[in-house]
Amino acid sequence: MVRRSSPDSGATSKQQGGLIVLAALLLLVAPQAAAGDAGRPLLADTAITAAPPALVTNRRARLAFTASHSDARFECRINEGVFTACRSPVVYRKLEPGPYRFEVRAVSLSGLADVIPAQASWRVERTFKLSAGSVSRWAPVLGRVVARAHPLASSPVLARLRPQTPEGTTNLVLALERFEDPSGRLWIRVQLPVLPNNSTGWVPRSALGGYTAVGTRLVVHRRALRATLYRHGRQVWRARIGIGERRWPTPAGEFYVRVKLLGFSDPFYGPVAFGTSARSDVLTDWPGGGFVGIHGTDAPWLLPGRVSHGCIRLRNEDILRLERLMPVGTPLTIL
16 A cells, blocks of 8 residues: 655655754854854955956066965965965966966865955956167157056056156156057056166156167176176177275166266266166265266276265276267166
8 A cells, every 4th residue: 555645744854854954064063163162263264465457468476365364274276277285475477468367265274175265367468579689779758757567547656757857858768568458558668767776667658759779788797896888799898897885885787878968067977977777775976866877087096996875987088988889778787
């Protein structure tokens, strides 16, 4: 004899199934409740504290993150890859143009991972190099303009540029690369004459005049107390130099020559002086201080040596030869 189920039996089965599921959930939650009694949840929440903006041209990306548990470990992945152990910050280099999505999840001491990883997305855009190899390009600043961290009008301001230098000459910047944003606006990444040294920023192409190409590069070796000028990779000039004393060091980095001055009434600077984009945290010999200059001297017997407040000194005959060979806009490498 087959017994027919009553209408209430199905509901009873559902209730029993619900109780089983509830019991299972209680088993999972019980450790968390115990942990909660100790003052902390079982699962650690993950948060990204630093990431690239949505649109970048830099092929390097740095991401920082944290968790609600100080003792949690992390697992990261990029573009749907496999989660692997990682530590904050994570730095990716030589990223190809295209979209990227980064995910990170915290893993608590109990081994449970954050169910919803923290995410950050951005896109690396392709740029066109303006200064590469032995040829560099500079352009004059046409008016007051701000340089930004990225080629976006909403990007943070890094520096404010003026059309004239403190010496009253046309202000120029070394143009490094060009980028066209989705709206068709052109941006130029330029080297900035600001602290910290080696800073670069993006300015609208419309803020700059026409390009001038140069094939020269001046390389200063501080340890050897020597400067060498190259034209298209070939040495064309060399001289012994004076540099900053240890308490007023000549800074290292990549810079450019942005002004040439003649006819100093003060023999201290010699017959010619070049102003560079290099800056010093302390006093320099340059008028007004702060900038690193390349100039002659009225005390040639002190050279070579560490004799200045940061500027690069040359014997007068050497800087007169350099003046004939080195145009403004020449890149400067200080090693």
